[in-house]
Amino acid sequence: MIDRDRDSSKEQPTFEPADIILSNLLNDVVCDHSPPDLTNRIVTQLNRVIVAESASSTTNNLANPQEWSGSLFSLSEYDEAVALAASEIARGYGLIVPPPVDDASGSNQLADEQLSVWIQRGTMLVTALAACVLAVLLIPPGLQTKPTGVPQNKDIAVSQMDQATRVDQTGPPQVANQPNSVAVTVADPDSNERPFPNERQLATAPGNRVDNATKPQISPIIVANNQEPSSSTKRMLDNDIIGIIDNQLKHLWKRVGVTPQPSIKTELWLERSALAIVGRLPTAAEKEAFRINKSESRNVEYVDKLVSSQEFSKRWSELVAGHYLGKRVVGDRSQPGPQLSFVKWIADSLSNKVFVGEIEREMISGPSSAPVLESQSLRTDPAAFWLADILERSEVDHRESSEHLSKKPLEQKNVGLVAAARQTMRIGGNASMVCSQCHDGESRNDDFNNYLASTQTVRGQDSFWKVPASLSGMSLDRRVLGVRALKVVKSSEYFFEDAEGRLKLALAGPPTQISGNPTRSTLADWFRSSVEPRRAMVELVWNEVFKQPLFPIFGLTEEEGNNDRADLRDFLASQMQTGERDLGALVRWVVLSSAFRVDGQKMDSPWYLKATAEQIAETQKQTRLFASLVSSESPILDSKWTSMNQVATWVKANRSYELNSQALAQGAINPTSPNSLPKTSKPNYSEDQVRFLVSVSKPYRNVSEIADRLAASQMSWPMLLEHAYLVSDSRFPTQIERDESETLLKAVEQDRAKTLVMIINARLGSN
Amino acid sequence: MAKSSKIFSGNELTLQPGPSPTSDISWDASVLITNHQAGVWRYLRSIGCDHSLADDLTQETFVAVLRKPFIQVSPAATSSYLRRVAYHLLVSFRRRQKRVVITSEMDQLDLQWMRWAGIDGDGSDLTEALEDCFRRLTKRAQLSLKMRFGENATRELIAKELGISEHGAKNLMQRAKILLKQCLDGKLNRD
Numbered sequence: 001m002i003d004r005d006r007d008s009s010k011e012q013p014t015f016e017p018a019d020i021i022l023s024n025l026l027n028d029v030v031c032d033h034s035p036p037d038l039t040n041r042i043v044t045q046l047n048r049v050i051v052a053e054s055a056s057s058t059t060n061n062l063a064n065p066q067e068w069s070g071s072l073f074s075l076s077e078y079d080e081a082v083a084l085a086a087s088e089i090a091r092g093y094g095l096i097v098p099p100p101v102d103d104a105s106g107s108n109q110l111a112d113e114q115l116s117v118w119i120q121r122g123t124m125l126v127t128a129l130a131a132c133v134l135a136v137l138l139i140p141p142g143l144q145t146k147p148t149g150v151p152q153n154k155d156i157a158v159s160q161m162d163q164a165t166r167v168d169q170t171g172p173p174q175v176a177n178q179p180n181s182v183a184v185t186v187a188d189p190d191s192n193e194r195p196f197p198n199e200r201q202l203a204t205a206p207g208n209r210v211d212n213a214t215k216p217q218i219s220p221i222i223v224a225n226n227q228e229p230s231s232s233t234k235r236m237l238d239n240d241i242i243g244i245i246d247n248q249l250k251h252l253w254k255r256v257g258v259t260p261q262p263s264i265k266t267e268l269w270l271e272r273s274a275l276a277i278v279g280r281l282p283t284a285a286e287k288e289a290f291r292i293n294k295s296e297s298r299n300v301e302y303v304d305k306l307v308s309s310q311e312f313s314k315r316w317s318e319l320v321a322g323h324y325l326g327k328r329v330v331g332d333r334s335q336p337g338p339q340l341s342f343v344k345w346i347a348d349s350l351s352n353k354v355f356v357g358e359i360e361r362e363m364i365s366g367p368s369s370a371p372v373l374e375s376q377s378l379r380t381d382p383a384a385f386w387l388a389d390i391l392e393r394s395e396v397d398h399r400e401s402s403e404h405l406s407k408k409p410l411e412q413k414n415v416g417l418v419a420a421a422r423q424t425m426r427i428g429g430n431a432s433m434v435c436s437q438c439h440d441g442e443s444r445n446d447d448f449n450n451y452l453a454s455t456q457t458v459r460g461q462d463s464f465w466k467v468p469a470s471l472s473g474m475s476l477d478r479r480v481l482g483v484r485a486l487k488v489v490k491s492s493e494y495f496f497e498d499a500e501g502r503l504k505l506a507l508a509g510p511p512t513q514i515s516g517n518p519t520r521s522t523l524a525d526w527f528r529s530s531v532e533p534r535r536a537m538v539e540l541v542w543n544e545v546f547k548q549p550l551f552p553i554f555g556l557t558e559e560e561g562n563n564d565r566a567d568l569r570d571f572l573a574s575q576m577q578t579g580e581r582d583l584g585a586l587v588r589w590v591v592l593s594s595a596f597r598v599d600g601q602k603m604d605s606p607w608y609l610k611a612t613a614e615q616i617a618e619t620q621k622q623t624r625l626f627a628s629l630v631s632s633e634s635p636i637l638d639s640k641w642t643s644m645n646q647v648a649t650w651v652k653a654n655r656s657y658e659l660n661s662q663a664l665a666q667g668a669i670n671p672t673s674p675n676s677l678p679k680t681s682k683p684n685y686s687e688d689q690v691r692f693l694v695s696v697s698k699p700y701r702n703v704s705e706i707a708d709r710l711a712a713s714q715m716s717w718p719m720l721l722e723h724a725y726l727v728s729d730s731r732f733p734t735q736i737e738r739d740e741s742e743t744l745l746k747a748v749e750q751d752r753a754k755t756l757v758m759i760i761n762a763r764l765g766s767n
Numbered sequence: 768m769a770k771s772s773k774i775f776s777g778n779e780l781t782l783q784p785g786p787s788p789t790s791d792i793s794w795d796a797s798v799l800i801t802n803h804q805a806g807v808w809r810y811l812r813s814i815g816c817d818h819s820l821a822d823d824l825t826q827e828t829f830v831a832v833l834r835k836p837f838i839q840v841s842p843a844a845t846s847s848y849l850r851r852v853a854y855h856l857l858v859s860f861r862r863r864q865k866r867v868v869i870t871s872e873m874d875q876l877d878l879q880w881m882r883w884a885g886i887d888g889d890g891s892d893l894t895e896a897l898e899d900c901f902r903r904l905t906k907r908a909q910l911s912l913k914m915r916f917g918e919n920a921t922r923e924l925i926a927k928e929l930g931i932s933e934h935g936a937k938n939l940m941q942r943a944k945i946l947l948k949q950c951l952d953g954k955l956n957r958d
Contacts, residue, residue, distance in 0.1 A: 017872070017879035018948055021813045022897075023916070026947075028812060029897050030917040035805035038822060042800055042829045049830050071830065072823055077859050078831040085851035089844055 045071070235579035238589065244571065245593040252564040253627050260627040261599035272629075273303060273591050276545045278311040303591055307584040310351065316583060317347035323540050324363060325389055326423045326736065338385045345382045353582040356537050357528045360427065365524035390423050427527075427536055534573035538586065542569075545590045547630045547731030548623070548722075560624055600629040603726040608706045613713065620722070623732075630731055703727075703760045704753075711753035717745065724756045728763030796833055799845070804829070806846060806889030807853050813890070814876045816857065824860070828853040843887035850877075883955045893955060900950035908943035915940060 027033070049071055073081075236244075253260055264272070270290060274282040282290075290302050306312060314331060321343045322329040329335075331343040349359045363386050527533050542550040550572075551565045576586055590596065601607075601619050608616070622628035710723050721741050725733040733741070745755045807828050811821040831852055854877060884893045901909065907929055914920040914928065926936040 017875040018883075019944065020815065020876060021879055021883065022944060022948055022951070024813045024815060025809075025894065025897055026901075026912060026916045028809075029894065029901060030913045033818070035808040036822060038804050038808070038825055039797060039800050041822075042804070042826050043797070045826055046796075046830045046833055050834055053834065072827050073831070073856060073859060077856070078827075078834065081852050081855035081859060082831050082835065084855045085848050088851050089848045 236575055238585070241572070241575055241589050242592050245568065245589060246595065248564055248568045248571075249593075249595045249626055252625060255564070256560070256625060258622060258625050258627045260595075261601075261622070261629075263594075263597040264599050269299075269597055270302065272596065274306060276591055276596075277303065277306040277315075277587060278309060279315040280311070300592065303588055307588050312584065312587075313347040313350040316587070317343050317350055319540065319544060320346050320350070320359075320583065323536070324360075324386060324423075324427055327393065339389070342382050342385045342389075350583055353584060355580040356576065356583055357533065357580070360533055361524045361528035364424070364527055365521050427533060531570075531573050531577040534576045535569055537576065537583065538569050538572045541583070541586050541590055543732075543734060545587065545596065546626055549732070549734075560621075595626045596629070598627060598629055603630060603723075608709070608723075608727060616723075620719075620726075623726075624722075630726060703757050707753045707756035707760065710756060717741075717752065720752060720756060721759070724759045725763070728760045799833070799837075800829055803846060803849050803889065805891065806884075807849050809890030809894065810850050810880055810884070811853055811857065813880055814854075814857070814873065820860075824853055824856055827856055831856065846887040846889070850880075883951060885955075893951070896951055896954040897947065900947050900954070903950065904943055904946065908939060908946075911936060911940050912943055 053075060071078075250260075263269075267287070270282050270287060274280060274286070286302075286305075290298060293301065295301070318329050318331045321331075321339075324346075325342075329339065329343060331340065331347070333340070335343075346359065363382050539549050539551065542548075551569045572586065572589065575581065579585075601623065603619065603623075611619070619628065623630050706727060707724075710720050713720075715723075718738065721738060722732050725731055725737070741755070741759060744758065745752070748754050748758065804825055808821050808825045811824050812818070816824060828849055832849060854873065858873065880890075884890045901912070904912070911925050911929060914925045915922075920928075922933050922936050925940075926933045929936060929939070931939070
């Protein structure tokens with residue numbers, strides 16, 4: 001329809017805007033078509049939409065008024081179009097007619113760029129004037145010295161220009177219609193959010209930073225002690241949230257007396273962002289696109305593009321699936337079909353920007369009846385797979401237990417139940433739990449099997465979901481503990497804070513009074529509506545982006561564990577919950593924060609060998625406070641050793657083997673069959689194995705020396721473990737890895753140096 | 768800034784002219800619709816909407832704008848604002864239809880419209896200029912374009928009617944369009 005003359009052309013069509021407009025207008029001119037009078041039609045439809053919208057808001061009817069007003073568009077689409085247009089007009093677009101493009105093709109990219117820059121520069125003056133006018137409009141009525149001609153009532157205050165100044169970049173991905181275009185949504189008229197001029201918002205984004213003197217100062221978070229973030233927390237704008245992250249960390253650095261490293265160069269930030277968001281370095285095309293993009297919001301656009309890509313969904317679906325299942329998850333075709341389906345289900349949800357709470361609710365709610373663990377449902381029902389996977393793995397892990405021989409259905413076995421409860425606790429707030437919380441009898445948390453032997457009663461045995469469902473009750477006690485945990489505590493202990501704020505270990509007995517009869521759906525609803533699981537998600541994201549958790553429950557010193565970190569985590573979690581934001585929004589906030597731009601330190605083997613003890617301590621302190629980031633510039637390859645539990649099993653089975661790098665490397669080739677290795681005879685290496693051993697020989701060179709130096713220090717085991725992971729992976733260990741390292745430490749009889757060597761070697765095993 | 772005028776507020780829109788008690792209104796919604804609907808419609812037509820879609824999107828543009836309070840800043844700003852709303856609704860509409868929307872091309876169409884119609888024009892000048900330019904074409908060129916754009920005739924049919932080859936008909940129409948473009952540029956040069 002656009003250009004009829006091109007229909008039958010065999011030549012490569014060139015885009016000629018003048019031709020297309022001419023052709024379309026010619027159709028009207030030769031047919032003598034004139035614009036129809038649509039006034040009555042518009043008024044009728046407008047009334048219908050307004051009435052529908054009004055009825056919807058007064059009755060809290062969540063149904064889209066679009067459906068019963070007969071509109072072509074939903075209300076959000078109306079809002080989006082209006083806000084985008086208002087934003088463009090506020091920037092001066094459409095108020096100046098740009099000169100025609102000289103290039104004959106009219107589509108020359110360079111000419112387009114120049115044209116865009118011209119428009120941008122040409123409209124700066126207009127924008128500045130418009131900003132002045134906006135400033136007048138946005139001054140609260142109480143601050144105006146004299147009433148002016150500007151209407152004062154609320155309806156007028158939320159005008160189109162006001163709407164244009166409210167930028168929210170979490171909405172659906174917007175097409176860059178103009179070089180400066182940003183996604184703008186209409187502000188909620190009932191919101192108490194203060195107007196925040198567009199230019200100022202953009203200026204606060206990383207890369208567009210302005211001097212502190214001119215930068216809007218957002219106070220650090222102030223959350224009352226022992227107080228859950230209010231359920232009425234307002235949904236804040238993205239840039240305000242990013243500003244709060246920055247200010248909260250600045251506040252922490254100032255209080256602790258740490259000077260953050262200077263900001264990194266743009267190119268390094270591009271690489272760091274891409275690594276964090278999509279797990280790879282930026283392509284040359286992405287870098288070039290960023291370079292030629294002269295708009296003020298190019299950093300935001302760059303991050304938005306990455307976050308809305310399929311690569312983001314794929315990478316983060318694996319991470320989220322691993323978080324839910326409690327194991328490392330890979331989404332490639334080598335994995336079992338049901339697991340792939342599970343990862344794909346999460347990836348689709350992330351692509352569609354589904355609220356994280358909704359994903360968790362669906363995953364936990366499952367079928368209405370008892371869990372169905374048939375093969376078909378595992379492939380099609382994510383909830384069924386989630387449960388079955390946890391149960392099966394726990395069964396394998398505890399195969400020495402007599403329970404595996406029983407004829408009970410899988411979901412009724414205690415081992416699986418405990419595993420499911422523990423995993424649910426992790427997802428529901430990064431918490432650990434101990435046996436005595438659910439079992440009668442003495443508290444014997446040292447060994448699971450011994451404990452099973454000493455007690456028979458499992459609370460809620462008759463109702464599978466009763467124990468995990470009691471989380472909603474437990475959280476009442478637990479939600480304050482993470483905030484105020486100032487002591488280094490063993491990871492296998494569950495602890496809580498009493499009414500006086502003192503930290504206490506859990507004792508035997510019922511964890512809490514559970515009202516009613518909790519069911520699986522009760523738990524699922526709790527995951528949907530509670531802010532606690534969002535905290536776990538914040539930790540997951542922060543850990544992936546900054547390579548260490550925001551608030552690790554274990555291993556923080558008193559000053560590091562100050563409330564600032566926990567408050568920041570709670571704030572981010574509450575904003576996720578309040579706004580029902582998707583995971584991409586959270587990643588975006590963190591990556592666009594100024595803290596993500598501080599310079600880094602690569603704490604690799606050579607660095608450890610040269611550094612003094614003071615340097616090691618200072619650098620570690622800086623990195624633990626996000627004032628310096630652990631550099632991960634070199635790509636990190638995954639080891640074939642998937643967990644330290646696996647290494648511990650291998651060590652137990654090969655006790656007589658010398659615990660050197662060669663043996664471990666060979667073990668890495670076939671770690672699942674530890675007993676297959678001959679213990680005395682010299683192994684015959686295949687060609688592939690030799691190549692593998694040669695490739696890994698270099699990283700092993702100085703590990704023993706590093707481990708000896710670290711082990712000789714007075715550092716606690718969690719600190720030593722952090723150094724081991726910094727050497728091997730350029731990151732801090734996750735909570736699961738911390739737990740597993742304890743197992744390995746036991747397996748090598750508390751020899752810290754030897755354990756460190758093994759951990760580092762195992763991590764480097766497949767490089 | 769120009770005088771601020773509230774043209775719509777409340778839950779029900781009426782076409783009763785006259786000022787609202789809350790502001791010095793010299794306009795009402797009907798004035799806005801009357802003054803700008805033709806411009807929005809022509810704009811939508813010129814960037815590729817058929818008649819039916821142009822009608823619908825013109826209606827939806829005013830619904831989108833008038834369902835919230837509106838402030839008139841200047842005629843040019845209002846005109847551009849309505850046009851941009853229409854533009855974004857069209858983009859949404861096409862996305863929903865799973866059609867590829869090349870926004871850079873859409874932007875070029877928008878810029879070209881502004882060059883010819885002006886930032887505050889409703890396209891009537893452009894249409895008049897085009898009619899004038901069209902009348903200056905030779906009868907054969909006019910006939911070929913009328914058949915092509917008015918009757919949707921194929922190139923083969925046009926060639927047969929004019930007694931020339933198909934290739935000749937194509938050249939004739941291309942030359943005619945170039946002349947029209949030059950004529951419009953001459954008449955509407957706003958740079």
